[in-house]
Amino acid sequence: MSFNLFFAIMSFLPVFFSCTKKESITIKQPNIILIVADDLGYSDLGCFGGEIQTPFLNSIANEGVRLPNMNNAGMCVISRSSLLTGQWWPKVGYGIEHGENIAQELKKEGYSTGLIGKWHLNGEPNEKGFDYFFGFLGGYSTYFQGSSDYRENKKIYKDFDNEFYSTDEFSERAVSFVNERAGHKDQPFFLYLSYQSPHNPLQAPKEDIMKYRGTYLSGWQAIREARVKRQKAIGLVNENTPLPGYPQNLPEWESLSFAQKDLEDLRMSVYAAMVERMDNGVGKLMESLKVNGLAENTLVIFLSDNGTDSFSVMDSVMLQKGVLPGDIGSNYQPGTGWAYASVTPRRLYKISQHGGGVKTGAIAWWPKTIRNSGTLLFDPLHVIDVFPTFLDVAGNMDKKSTDQNNTKVVAGESFAALLKGEEWERKSPMYFQFMDNRAIRTDKWSLVEVDGNGWELYDTETDPMETRDLSSQYPEKVNELDMQWLMWWKTESGKSNYRPESTHNSPHYKPQGDRGTGAEYTPSAMPANLNSRYPLKNRP
Numbered sequence: 001m002s003f004n005l006f007f008a009i010m011s012f013l014p015v016f017f018s019c020t021k022k023e024s025i026t027i028k029q030p031n032i033i034l035i036v037a038d039d040l041g042y043s044d045l046g047c048f049g050g051e052i053q054t055p056f057l058n059s060i061a062n063e064g065v066r067l068p069n070m071n072n073a074g075m076c077v078i079s080r081s082s083l084l085t086g087q088w089w090p091k092v093g094y095g096i097e098h099g100e101n102i103a104q105e106l107k108k109e110g111y112s113t114g115l116i117g118k119w120h121l122n123g124e125p126n127e128k129g130f131d132y133f134f135g136f137l138g139g140y141s142t143y144f145q146g147s148s149d150y151r152e153n154k155k156i157y158k159d160f161d162n163e164f165y166s167t168d169e170f171s172e173r174a175v176s177f178v179n180e181r182a183g184h185k186d187q188p189f190f191l192y193l194s195y196q197s198p199h200n201p202l203q204a205p206k207e208d209i210m211k212y213r214g215t216y217l218s219g220w221q222a223i224r225e226a227r228v229k230r231q232k233a234i235g236l237v238n239e240n241t242p243l244p245g246y247p248q249n250l251p252e253w254e255s256l257s258f259a260q261k262d263l264e265d266l267r268m269s270v271y272a273a274m275v276e277r278m279d280n281g282v283g284k285l286m287e288s289l290k291v292n293g294l295a296e297n298t299l300v301i302f303l304s305d306n307g308t309d310s311f312s313v314m315d316s317v318m319l320q321k322g323v324l325p326g327d328i329g330s331n332y333q334p335g336t337g338w339a340y341a342s343v344t345p346r347r348l349y350k351i352s353q354h355g356g357g358v359k360t361g362a363i364a365w366w367p368k369t370i371r372n373s374g375t376l377l378f379d380p381l382h383v384i385d386v387f388p389t390f391l392d393v394a395g396n397m398d399k400k401s402t403d404q405n406n407t408k409v410v411a412g413e414s415f416a417a418l419l420k421g422e423e424w425e426r427k428s429p430m431y432f433q434f435m436d437n438r439a440i441r442t443d444k445w446s447l448v449e450v451d452g453n454g455w456e457l458y459d460t461e462t463d464p465m466e467t468r469d470l471s472s473q474y475p476e477k478v479n480e481l482d483m484q485w486l487m488w489w490k491t492e493s494g495k496s497n498y499r500p501e502s503t504h505n506s507p508h509y510k511p512q513g514d515r516g517t518g519a520e521y522t523p524s525a526m527p528a529n530l531n532s533r534y535p536l537k538n539r540p
Helices: 003-011 013-018 055-063 076-085 102-108 166-184 206-212 220-234 258-291 315-320 335-342 383-394 475-493
Strands: 031-037 065-071 112-118 132-136 150-152 189-194 298-304 359-365 430-434 437-441 445-449 456-459
Touching (some): 031 258, 055 258, 055 298, 076 102, 102 383, 132 166, 206 258, 220 335, 258 298, 430 475
Parallel strands (some): 112 189
Antiparallel strands (some): 132 150, 437 445
16 A cells, blocks of 8 residues: 555545445456366366266366367467467468467457467467467477477477476476466466376376276267267256267277277277376366465366367377377377267367357356356357456456557457356357368358368258258358358458368368268277287276
8 A cells, every 4th residue: 555545545534434345445356367278179178978087177167167168279379379369360370470369469458478388379478468478389299209399498498308298398497487476475476287188198107097998998979978978967958969870981989890899999098198197287287376375366278179089090100100199299189989978068169160169168267256156158159258357357458459440459358247256148040161071050050061061051940969950951041141241351361352272182180070071080900919018907
């Protein structure tokens, strides 16, 4: 309290007591932590129906709120572009080609800022508003050996010893960041903890993998069904909600040889171990907040940048080298089977703009503010809403909501009111596009396309899992939403027409439609000479 304010209070005590309590309190800006998992499926966490052990994220969900209807952009770079700017990605460009990000804006409000983990955007973090950076600049790196694009601030980092595992290193660095900021409690901080897990390469410590080995021999359909059952018990899925049929491009589990089942079980065991290791790190971070007395006024948002990766383009190369999922030097992906289980109860996967590609099991935690802890808030959200929400709670949103011409300058909509237990309603549709996949979602309709195969129309209210295509029954609605989507595309991208890049010609992706347009998934088989590396207890 300043001397002048103190003198005024003592001199005019009766007047002071006539003022409201609210007028005498300065509300402190919250610390903000954004935790992003990479390629995590909607149902992988225990609090969203998964069997993977995630006690710490489950605890955050129980103490905070779950946001089951949070949407991302379906692919790493474009999700992060929208997440950090509050704009649709075609406007700011692939990887944020122009415009300021949330770190730059929060610095203006007095925040110290840090990024730990994956960047995967243009430029370097220290030039983009982050005071501290540790991690790698590109899209992925090995977990045990690092890569040449690792940096600590602008200095090349090469200290990858035998104990290095990137998920653990990111978690420890995040804890250190919080411990250091605890000495500066007069200044709020923003920490962006950007895990690579469980993005490929599928790698984890052997002891963690062996904990899950054999768990997935029941197959992806059995795992999916078990997850749906838990989701119904949790309240994530209604009993009468229609569920998608089995994908046409995915073989039935029982049609696989045991060698195929063996390798597939190992693939998912590694994935599960990676998710659990990330959860352990989140637990350490949350404990550091509590130990340092920072928990009460820290807002934590957890989400994934897109759905699970359904591809497995390096399997044959890895097997020729005698390398298995989990090994140092390996580069396996989850594949269509386990992606199908991970996105339960939805359809399709990473890069798709159907639910499985863009829905993320998000969590919000803020002890000082959230009072309806443990609840599910089904309001339709998008990662573009995170930017304005953070500015809102930091006290800056009024400055950024409109320009001098009273034109809306941020596409996202703050959902801070939701976190405070107040009423909130989305005002605008949500738009999606990546390659030949696109969508527009309103409160009533979802118009979606996969593999450039034409629009599909779904009733958002009665068919949220996108099972029954109504496009032939409501052609006028298709045309209306199509025109609306095209206008959005032209406005945001600055292009006069829409000519998407085809997944048919991509070296990284393949068509993935589950109703006849997607590439067939052929599971790889465990070589007999390698099956003792991660041994099954009851091998036939």
